[in-house]
Amino acid sequence: MPEASYPPPRPALRERRLWDISPPVHTGAPVFPGDTPYQQQWAATLGPGCPVNVATLTLSPHVGAHADAPLHYSPEGATAGLVDLAPYLGPCRVIHAIGVGPLVRIEHLRHAVAGLPPRVLVRTYQRMPQDRFDTALPAFAPETLSWLADLGVRLVGIDSASVDPADSKTLDSHQVLRQRDLRVLENLVLDEVAEGDYELIALPLKLIQADASPVRAVLREL
Structure with a gap:
């Protein structure tokens, strides 16, 4: 009788599905x-005497x-580089509030x-506009953020x-973020994401002086 192997082989782990929920960043991105806007120049290019391409980027965070x-x-x-990373990593829920109007209200969630x-994460668009800025963008009612x-x-x-309407001068929902110490992600692409629970991975860069940070936002199957 053949000897049993020790330790026994582990079953292969199924790779969990990922959803990239970040819009593309390029020249002309809204x-x-x-x-x-995003701008890029080449500080160095491959050629005789230069072994690498090196880009210089200019962009808003x-x-x-x-x-x-x-x-x-x-x-x-706090600046982007000094915030606690824990809120940007872990279980999350995607809730659909598609086409509800200018403000996401409590009854929509x-x-x-x-x-x-x-x-x-709240999906408001059927298809998130990636080629233009939406001056009528959907936002959160401030009382919705307080309720959450x-x-x-x-x-x-x-x-x-934005969590506030594009023409807002008082930024009431941003002020709720401040008052309730909430963290926020904007400009996500949730077009292909069903309502439900996922793992969020969206870490900001360690930009010690900046007021925001780009993220590569990803959802992973639980």
């Missing part, structure tokens, strides 16, 4: 009106999928908050460019 740091809406707020994890904070949420995300 930015908030007045913000710095709010280009593409990004995390606003508290400094963005509070003069005493109430159907999906049983057993809510501490991270919530009361439910234990630590991070909110949205598939539009």
